[in-house]
Amino acid sequence: MQANNEQPKARPNAVPAAVLERIKVAVGPKGYTMDPDEIAPHCQSWRDNWHGWVPMVVKPANVDEVAAVIAICAETGTPIVPQGGNTGLTGGSQPHDTGVEIIISTSRMNKVRAIDTINNTMTVEAGCILAELQQQASDADRLFPLSLAAEGSCQIGGNLSTNAGGTQVLRYGNARNMVLGLEVVLPDGRIWDGLRGLRKDNTGYDLKQLFIGAEGTLGMITAAVLKLFPKPTEIQTALVAVPDPTAALALLSRATEAVGEQVTAFELIQRRAI
Template structure:
């Protein structure tokens, strides 16, 4: 190790103490590889600050020494945004020790948490106060709220409550030079200048370090009604979605689409799941209502879907009768990532489209992908209610890294070109990271990309924040 590195580590140790450093090769390995095992890098040291002041001192040191920093939460990302490169020069700044819930205010419907708090713990703290924090995703038992905000996470309740950006009121951020911006305002109205909060939400650690947040809470739902439906086409599900929104209003919390091919993959590779319907259908939807009042919710769901069934909009439906049946439905939906990992190597497309454009996209993309890759296994599922599809193509498990990379580049161009024509987005909820960085340059306009670069240069002139990610 060079004298410069030793000096850097000594300075970092003085900032966070010996308990805040991870130096051993074996211990660092857990931070240097993402959970998907797709990206692996090397770091000079892992730094784990215990509070905002320690984080600020770490950033001041790295700014002065021009040391690149990769910010990491629960390391559950899908796009390689929290993994260092292979140079061994980057510092990993892990926020997991900043895990305190500072305040819960039921009267203001807010919860203040540090960035390293596990999402599930925030949900539990809200529930203890008879409130509800609606951000929910498959990794909620290990992902952190800082990472959720940095990537503007979505999840299953976006249809009703919005994504992470819409669930935060204020932020505390350590800037690249070590200054602390205290934007911890628990206000719904604040017209005093530029909205700096939204600048950092979704910035993937390229502009600063989110150290704490004031989060919005909601009234706690006490009733839920859940159903699984089968349909002949995406068009039918889009019409059903529109009808459900008109009839059920804000009670409609989730409208998840799963193609027949996706469902078959789950049934094959995930234990203890079975098909909800007796017959197969080209497309399925998992639909859920919730309310703060229990009376009439199940009847509303049954009558709405009964009308759709009688009108031929859908071909089959089963309404959950027990909590266990509801959990079984959701286990199917949540099992898709596990099934893909076990079955092959997925070329993943996390796309957003205007809901009305989804049927034409699916038809066009199916044809284009199978033309580019005959016999392609398309795994199409996602949050139909908010226009976010996970339009993936599964390659064989034994695909070589070279073949996987070449096919990914080829299919990205095919799929993302169709998304672009529909005025959609190539990243809906998983972030850009390393995975879509080059794609972003291809699809952003010169003006938009120039504005992003100017903001980056203004806040991070030494270019130390998460280099090689996003831009």
């Protein structure tokens, strides 16, 4: 990976042609691209300060295709880079510039499989855009509270893989606190089906939590059962001037003592940022 503002001068392809052909068969003609112009946006960071290169971006349509591709890569020793909306700012979803990897994008896996307003859950595929999930929850008179600046383009699979925080952590917690179940493709291509909406589960290890925040190193998240919440009937926002961060923390403590978990967000903004 190059930490500069220039694309790699050469575009190497170190993945054997036979491997690429097997992947093509696994996903079909709509499931991959080898067009340099289409590949380029997947290989650079949002800040345009990290650049890599891959000979192929794979876009599976379902979990079985993801499993087939990962099984091929595991068998042939081909490294993969799982990628969602590619909105991260630290280079975590960009490949190296060696051409030995392929990117597996979840962009075509964008279906909401089910909304359960009795159990207050939403079962979604990893490529769903966060803002669209928020809207579908709202249409069902529910709230999905994960919210962050990139919500118009980030994907839920990436949010979970990075254990995203967002603006409402105080009340609802990080992304891992909003997940009841996962579907994951393991590094050898096996599918782990943990898509359960159980709210009380004392059966042993909570395996889904291993994958949340692991950034794809233990498995690739392909679907999730998310918690929904009642819609707030009223929201009050206040702008308060404080002399320093210590006073801000004191204010947060006082607000929490007064209204408890109803404090949803609390942001400290410097004067020059206003």
